[in-house]
Structure formats: structure tokens, C-alpha cells
Amino acid sequence: MNLPTDGWKHVLLVDRSGEQCPQVCGTLTEAAYSTTCVRCGGAAQDAMDAGDFDVVVLFPCAPGEDGLRLLSRARALQTQAQIVVIAPDESGTDPVRAVHMGAADCMAPPVSPEKLLMAVARACERSATHREMARLKRQLRARTRGTIVGDSRGLEQAFDLVERAAPTNVSVLITGETGTGKELFARAVHELSPRHTHGFVPVSCASVPDQLMESSLFGHVRGAFTGAVGSRPGLFEEARGGTIFLDEIECLRPDLQPKLLRVLQERMVQRVGGRHDVPVDFRAVAATNTDLWEVIEAGSFREDLYYRLNVFPVHLPPLRDRLDDIPLLATYFRDAFAEETYVEPLPIPDCCMEWMLSYSWPGNVRELKHTIERALLLSAGEERIRCSSMVHLTGKPNSPSWGRALAEDWPLSRLEQEYTDAVLLKTGGHKGDAARILGIDRRTLYRKLKNWHLH
Numbered sequence: 265m266n267l268p269t270d271g272w273k274h275v276l277l278v279d280r281s282g283e284q285c286p287q288v289c290g291t292l293t294e295a296a297y298s299t300t301c302v303r304c305g306g307a308a309q310d311a312m313d314a315g316d317f318d319v320v321v322l323f324p325c326a327p328g329e330d331g332l333r334l335l336s337r338a339r340a341l342q343t344q345a346q347i348v349v350i351a352p353d354e355s356g357t358d359p360v361r362a363v364h365m366g367a368a369d370c371m372a373p374p375v376s377p378e379k380l381l382m383a384v385a386r387a388c389e390r391s392a393t394h395r396e397m398a399r400l401k402r403q404l405r406a407r408t409r410g411t412i413v414g415d416s417r418g419l420e421q422a423f424d425l426v427e428r429a430a431p432t433n434v435s436v437l438i439t440g441e442t443g444t445g446k447e448l449f450a451r452a453v454h455e456l457s458p459r460h461t462h463g464f465v466p467v468s469c470a471s472v473p474d475q476l477m478e479s480s481l482f483g484h485v486r487g488a489f490t491g492a493v494g495s496r497p498g499l500f501e502e503a504r505g506g507t508i509f510l511d512e513i514e515c516l517r518p519d520l521q522p523k524l525l526r527v528l529q530e531r532m533v534q535r536v537g538g539r540h541d542v543p544v545d546f547r548a549v550a551a552t553n554t555d556l557w558e559v560i561e562a563g564s565f566r567e568d569l570y571y572r573l574n575v576f577p578v579h580l581p582p583l584r585d586r587l588d589d590i591p592l593l594a595t596y597f598r599d600a601f602a603e604e605t606y607v608e609p610l611p612i613p614d615c616c617m618e619w620m621l622s623y624s625w626p627g628n629v630r631e632l633k634h635t636i637e638r639a640l641l642l643s644a645g646e647e648r649i650r651c652s653s654m655v656h657l658t659g660k661p662n663s664p665s666w667g668r669a670l671a672e673d674w675p676l677s678r679l680e681q682e683y684t685d686a687v688l689l690k691t692g693g694h695k696g697d698a699a700r701i702l703g704i705d706r707r708t709l710y711r712k713l714k715n716w717h718l719h
Contacts, residue, residue: 488537
């Protein structure tokens with residue numbers, strides 16, 4: 265029997281009669297266990313609230329005592345602990361129900377010290393395994409979550425859905441505008457699933473030429489077509505045991521859609537030119553930046569294929585709906601690009617941040633990433649990122665709403681100030697260029713700035 269000797273394992277004994285504790289405590293202490301013994305229900309609950317135990321041993325010895333209720337309470341309070349129930353037949357504790365409710369073992373007395381030690385040792389091994397699995401799962405979640413930057417409500421809701429779907433084998437359909445990070449979330453589904461030790465195979469249904477798509481997906485046999493000098497497995501076979509990601513699924517040719525539907529339903533693939541089915545085991549994740557119902561109504565996409573792919577939908581919000589994430593994303597992209605290219609991670613001034621927060625970002629997160637990278641390169645040698653480099657890349661920000669100005673009764677001076685500030689952002693603070701665009705001399709601009717306290 266292997267007993268823990270490399271550190272104390274914590275065991276809680278709940279013995280309402282008090283008859284078992286002295287002998288059991290002595291036996292477990294000699295075997296290098298740290299034991300806590302309690303009698304009444306209130307003391308047991310206090311101990312389970314305050315401590316973190318590896319094993320909980322329950323002695324519901326009184327005739328007619330509800331051991332299952334005590335087990336349920338222990339299971340709720342000690343989620344990582346293994347529970348051993350020792351109950352006589354007359355106590356009414358059903359061993360089968362006890363195991364189904366989460367007991368690691370259920371034994372009827374008399375229980376010899378050796379038998380109890382073996383039960384506790386087995387429970388400790390299970391507890392250590394469960395704790396290690398939980399630790400690895402938390403570590404994997406943190407690593408996966410670390411690649412998805414932002415804490416806005418919409419993003420958190422999408423990631424929560426990914427976490428719920430990942431442990432299962434259901435098909436996931438990720439929707440969202442171009443540049444919202446659909447492949448990143450597809451990889452998160454894969455990394456958080458039991459399939460993460462196998463491959464993640466991305467397929468762009470829009471970029472593979474039509475004449476090669478069928479062979480790419482399903483493979484081909486020798487002589488299937490001109491140039492097929494040998495047999496070749498397809499991407500579904502390559503994804504065996506892992507995840508295949510079908511990006512821009514709306515672009516899949518109509519004649520290939522029933523073949524894809526068959527593969528999804530039967531988990532069998534037939535290579536081009538082949539006669540035999542090849543079994544494949546994979547997880548399917550698809551993505552689209554269009555409304556598939558519009559494509560279905562246009563007759564370009566099969567409705568039954570849509571239902572097969574859209575078992576678990578996940579929608580990613582556009583960047584304009586998660587503006588609070590822009591400072592985090594901008595800093596993340598700046599640091600990542602600086603480390604990758606060995607450039608200095610220049611500070612992002614407030615004027616740049618205000619500009620980014622006022623822009624609509626039609627290209628979403630991808631456009632923001634490229635904006636930061638370009639701004640770093642164009643601002644090389646400066647003390648901070650130049651607003652002018654960012655303005656020329658992103659174009660005009662959202663202009664002030666005339667409706668808002670009218671509703672709030674803005675004076676003409678405020679509109680003049682808003683426009684002057686925007687021109688100064690565009691010129692990177694160069695007052696001579698700003699005065700030229702505004703159609704005034706530099707002295708007049710200085711006077712206006714002084715009056716507005718914009719220095």
C-alpha cells in the first residue's frame with residue numbers, strides 16, 4: 265500500500281457519536297496524515313467552511329440517520345475533496361446512491377484500520393489527480409484567455425460561451441464582422457477542449473481555388489485527375505483527433521455542400537476518385553462574416569448544412585461596440601510588435617487615444633493592430649507616437665454630431681474649437697500647417713488657443 269510520505273494530507277473526520285475518532289485519528293496520524301475530528305453538524309460545517317481537505321470521512325452511525333444529506337452537504341462545501349462514507353445498513357444510507365452523489369467509497373462497519381488506510385490512500389490519490397487536473401485547466405484557460413485581449417461585457421459573454429462549448433464535441437458557428445478575431449476564438453474552442461493535444465487545421469473556404477477545394481478537403485486517390493500522381497489525404501483526415509476550422513463557410517461551392525454535410529453527419533470521408541469510406545474523428549468549428557440566412561434565401565447555401573454547423577452559435581461584437589477595450593488592445597499590440605521587431609514601445613499620447621476612441625473601426629481589431637504597427641514605424645526616433653502618423657492611416661474620425669450640437673445648443677465657438685482641435689491632431693500639433701488649413705495666420709491661431717486654454 266502506497267501511503268503519502270512527501271507531505272501532510274489533510275483528512276476531516278465527521279463522527280457524530282464520537283466513538284470512532286480516537287482510534288481512527290491515531291491510525292491516520294501514524295500514517296502521516298493530518299486529521300481534524302468533529303462531532304456535531306454545526307462543527308462539521310464550520311470546519312468544511314474554514315479548511316481545505318483532501319479527504320472527508322463520514323461516520324453517520326446512528327440508526328435512521330440520513331447519511332446522504334450529510335454527504336450532499338460535504339460535497340457542496342468540499343468540492344475538491346474525496347469523500348469516504350462509513351455507514352451501517354440500518355442507517356438507511358444506500359451505497360449505490362452515495363457513489364452516484366459523489367462518494368469515493370462507501371463501506372459498512374466494522375472497518376479495520378488497514379482497510380480504512382487503504383480507502384483513505386486511494387481517496388488521496390484521486391484528490392491529488394483532480395487537483396492537478398483543475399490546476400492544468402486553470403493554467404490552460406489563463407493562457408488561452410491571455411491571447412484574447414479585452415474585458416468588455418460582449419467579449420466576456422463570447423468567451424463564456426466558448427468555455428461552455430469547448431469540453432463537448434458539438435459543432436460551433438462563430439459569427440462576426442471581418443477582423444473581430446473569429447479564428448482566435450476558434451483556436452480557443454480547440455485549446456480548451458480535450459482535443460487540444462491534436463491538430464488545429466484552419467481552412468479558408470474563400471481562398472482555396474474552386475478546382476482544388478474538393479481535393480483539399482476530402483483528399484484524392486492516385487489517378488483521380490490529371491496531376492494526381494499519388495494518393496493524398498484531405499484536411500479532414502489531417503484533423504483526425506483534433507479540430508477543423510472552416511472559415512468563410514458561406515463561400516463553399518454549392519456542389520460541395522452536400523458532401524460536407526455527409527462528412528459532418530457520418531464522420532466518414534470519401535477521397536476524390538476513391539470507392540471506400542475513410543472514418544474520421546474531428547471537431548468542426550465554422551465561421552462567417554455574413555448573415556447565412558440571406559445566403560440561404562438567395563439559394564447559395566443549404567439550410568440543412570446551416571443547422572448542422574450552427575449547433576452552438578457564438579457571436580463576436582465589433583470593435584465599435586467595445587470601445588473600452590481599445591486602450592488594452594492598443595497597448596497589447598504595441599508591446600507585441602515592439603518585441604517582435606525590436607523597436608521601442610513608444611508611449612501612446614492622449615491625443616492618439618482620443619482619436620482611436622472616436623474612430624468607427626470598420627476593419628475592427630485587425631485594423632487597430634495594423635494602425636498601431638504603422639504608427640510605431642512612422643514614429644521611430646520620436647519620444648512618443650505621433651498623432652499625425654495615426655491620422656493619415658485611419659482617415660477621418662467620426663465628426664461631431666450636428667444633432668447633438670443642436671440638441672445641446674452648442675455655441676459657434678465650441679464648434680470652432682472642435683474643428684481646430686481636429687486639425688491640430690491631423691498636423692501632429694504643427695501650428696503653421698494647422699493655420700494654413702484653417703485659413704488664418706499663425707498669430708490668430710495662437711490667440712485662439714490662448715483664449716481656449718488649449719496650451
